[in-house]
Amino acid sequence: MAEAMSPMVERTVPRVLMCAPTFFEVSYVINPWMTHHVHDTTPERSGHQWDALRETVAQHADVVLQPPAESLPDMTFAANAGLVFRNTFVPSRFRFAERRDEEAHDRAWFVRHGFDIVDLPGGVFFEGAGDALFDRGASRRLWMGHGHRSDREAAPALAQMLGVEVLPLQLTDPRFYHLDTCFCPLAGGYTVYFPSAFDEASLGVIETYVSPDKRIAVEEADALAFACNAVNLGKIVILNRASADLRLRLENAGFVVIEVALDEFMKSGGAAKCLTLRLDEL
Numbered sequence: 001m002a003e004a005m006s007p008m009v010e011r012t013v014p015r016v017l018m019c020a021p022t023f024f025e026v027s028y029v030i031n032p033w034m035t036h037h038v039h040d041t042t043p044e045r046s047g048h049q050w051d052a053l054r055e056t057v058a059q060h061a062d063v064v065l066q067p068p069a070e071s072l073p074d075m076t077f078a079a080n081a082g083l084v085f086r087n088t089f090v091p092s093r094f095r096f097a098e099r100r101d102e103e104a105h106d107r108a109w110f111v112r113h114g115f116d117i118v119d120l121p122g123g124v125f126f127e128g129a130g131d132a133l134f135d136r137g138a139s140r141r142l143w144m145g146h147g148h149r150s151d152r153e154a155a156p157a158l159a160q161m162l163g164v165e166v167l168p169l170q171l172t173d174p175r176f177y178h179l180d181t182c183f184c185p186l187a188g189g190y191t192v193y194f195p196s197a198f199d200e201a202s203l204g205v206i207e208t209y210v211s212p213d214k215r216i217a218v219e220e221a222d223a224l225a226f227a228c229n230a231v232n233l234g235k236i237v238i239l240n241r242a243s244a245d246l247r248l249r250l251e252n253a254g255f256v257v258i259e260v261a262l263d264e265f266m267k268s269g270g271a272a273k274c275l276t277l278r279l280d281e282l
């Protein structure tokens with residue numbers, strides 16, 4: 001109805017890719033979260049938690065589903081498929097052999113859905129939207145984490161391939177091995193982050209580009225509860241858990257915080273943001 005009355009108004013419902021946790025489990029260890037959780041998840045719990053996340057995201061976005069593949073337990077972490085920018089898809093090149101067979105599935109899916117595939121130079125590791133996050137303020141800059149999974153060399157390559165400014169950030173704490181575990185750009189240029197996960201120089205970069213009133217630094221307890229691993233859809237912030245203090249700060253900045261328990265996925269080192277990939281990055 002509204003659309004028919006104002007045909008010039010662009011449709012702005014975000015599109016989010018998710019991949020069901022049908023084959024999710026912790027069967028190998030490639031980050032510290034997984035160490036004590038091998039064979040410690042159940043399909044029932046992960047299925048319920050993922051369904052709750054999908055239903056919550058679907059209230060604020062169009063959810064697109066990628067079919068999961070057997071023997072690829074981490075494929076449910078859709079953020080790691082690659083990086084989307086407009087109609088371009090830059091496929092991930094995983095550091096660990098355990099995840100490399102995901103690459104062919106992801107490439108095929110994005111080819112099938114009409115994306116232009118642009119590959120990074122050979123030998124450069126890059127784990128997609130797990131380590132590359134677009135600023136959600138006025139700028140189109142891309143924040144890129146390196147030091148654990150992605151190589152720093154991916155930053156200049158992405159800048160050249162996509163024609164965007166890329167700011168590399170050095171990650172230093174093995175528990176926060178992907179940028180999206182400790183850093184989250186929000187609408188309006190607000191940025192949630194865990195300072196201790198970065199080296200000094202990178203903190204300096206964050207402080208240069210994000211003004212003090214837009215910085216939402218979290219304490220370790222929030223970081224360990226994956227509060228930085230949030231899905232931001234306009235005013236909505238979906239995350240595993242936020243302390244009362246963090247919730248208040250987000251609300252004061254105009255956000256609506258929705259908690260969805262995702263502890264089953266935290267055993268593998270991921271939560272809300274890791275389980276999603278924005279398909280509309282304009």
Ligand code: ARG
Nearest residue numbers: 031077079130178268270274
């Ligand atoms: N077990 C997965 C890994 O270590 C978790 C990936 C989480 N994804 C993310 N975007 N942080 O690769």
